[in-house]
Amino acid sequence: xxxxxxxxxRPKRRKFHWRPRLIIILTLVIAMxxxxxxxxxxxxxxxxxxxxxxxxxxxxxxxxxxxxxxxEKGLIRSSFAFRLYTRYxxxxxxxxxxxxxxxxxMSVPEIVQKMLKxxxxxIVVTIPEGFTVEQIAELLESKGVAGREDFLxxxxxxxxxxxxxxxxxxxxxxxxxxxxxxxxxxxxxxPDKLLQMMLEKFQNVIAEQDYxxxxxxxxxxxxxxxxxxxMVEREAKMADExxxxxxVIYNRIESGMPLQIDATIQYVLDEPRExxxxxxxxxxxxxxxxxxxxFPPAPIASPGWASLRAVIEPESHDYLYYVAKPDGSxxxxxxxxxxxxxxxxxx
Numbered sequence: 001x002x003x004x005x006x007x008x009x010r011p012k013r014r015k016f017h018w019r020p021r022l023i024i025i026l027t028l029v030i031a032m033x034x035x036x037x038x039x040x041x042x043x044x045x046x047x048x049x050x051x052x053x054x055x056x057x058x059x060x061x062x063x064x065x066x067x068x069x070x071x072e073k074g075l076i077r078s079s080f081a082f083r084l085y086t087r088y089x090x091x092x093x094x095x096x097x098x099x100x101x102x103x104x105x106m107s108v109p110e111i112v113q114k115m116l117k118x119x120x121x122x123i124v125v126t127i128p129e130g131f132t133v134e135q136i137a138e139l140l141e142s143k144g145v146a147g148r149e150d151f152l153x154x155x156x157x158x159x160x161x162x163x164x165x166x167x168x169x170x171x172x173x174x175x176x177x178x179x180x181x182x183x184x185x186x187x188x189x190x191p192d193k194l195l196q197m198m199l200e201k202f203q204n205v206i207a208e209q210d211y212x213x214x215x216x217x218x219x220x221x222x223x224x225x226x227x228x229x230x231m232v233e234r235e236a237k238m239a240d241e242x243x244x245x246x247x248v249i250y251n252r253i254e255s256g257m258p259l260q261i262d263a264t265i266q267y268v269l270d271e272p273r274e275x276x277x278x279x280x281x282x283x284x285x286x287x288x289x290x291x292x293x294x295f296p297p298a299p300i301a302s303p304g305w306a307s308l309r310a311v312i313e314p315e316s317h318d319y320l321y322y323v324a325k326p327d328g329s330x331x332x333x334x335x336x337x338x339x340x341x342x343x344x345x346x347x
Contacts, residue, residue, distance in 0.1 A: 179198050
């Protein structure tokens with residue numbers, strides 16, 4: 001019997017389930033994109049500037065808090081990527097506390113490896129506000145960090161920072177730009193590296209505070225502002241008087257008066273003294289602000305942030321004079337008669 005073949009009969013096609021496959025493909029694409037994105041976040045935060053940063057990791061710090069601190073300091077691109085990496089490497093919770101010298105040109109894997117090994121032995125050096133370059137050199141020598149003469153020679157070298165490019169180093173020797181702070185120095189850190197750390201700190205502070213723009217609004221150059229701040233630093237013994245003393249300096253400039261800042265004369269004396277003699281006021285020096293109008297040619301010390309801020313946020317008043325009291329504070333006055341009365345009273 002011959003089988004009957006039906007016309008137009010076709011074999012059944014298997015139904016293609018495209019949705020599950022599309023979901024799988026999309027999942028793979030998203031996963032790959034996420035992997036690439038995370039890998040990009042593990043790269044160095046800033047290879048161009050390569051900032052040196054001293055970072056203190058507290059005891060009992062979690063990986064999350066370490067990641068947040070690294071991101072805040074601009075040492076990593078993403079705290080989230082940092083946490084993912086430590087979990088993937090199974091080192092979450094194994095990073096060691098202590099003081100680290102890190103660099104913005106380091107990748108996340110490099111930073112993690114350094115923290116797994118633990119901090120190197122360090123010497124802690126605190127540079128006080130108001131120290132001169134000479135005093136800093138002597139302090140470093142006493143700590144066994146650097147020879148005085150070696151360090152001073154380095155302050156006369158040209159450094160690749162925009163804020164010192166146009167100053168006369170033979171005359172200024174980085175005075176005012178070695179930022180006063182506490183530095184954790186490795187035992188193998190040379191004086192050149194330490195000096196670079198101080199310059200980096202100054203650069204970071206003025207960048208974070210948008211300082212250059214603010215001093216320009218005061219019609220000052222950055223160099224003038226540092227000179228100004230250094231005078232405030234040396235004159236103000238009490239923290240709450242910095243802005244007031246800055247206001248006096250502005251008032252004297254606007255009134256066309258000589259600044260008559262004792263600290264500028266003390267800076268050039270062979271043996272600085274707390275109370276100047278009348279003969280000291282006649283010293284022949286461009287730093288003598290009793291004889292020369294305007295600012296001295298260069299800073300007279302390393303100002304801290306509080307004194308730098310006083311230059312852009314001075315106290316508004318009409319005082320033109322001040323005289324030191326025995327406790328280190330000052331008596332402020334508006335007229336020369338009031339000032340002379342304060343001199344007789346306190347000195």
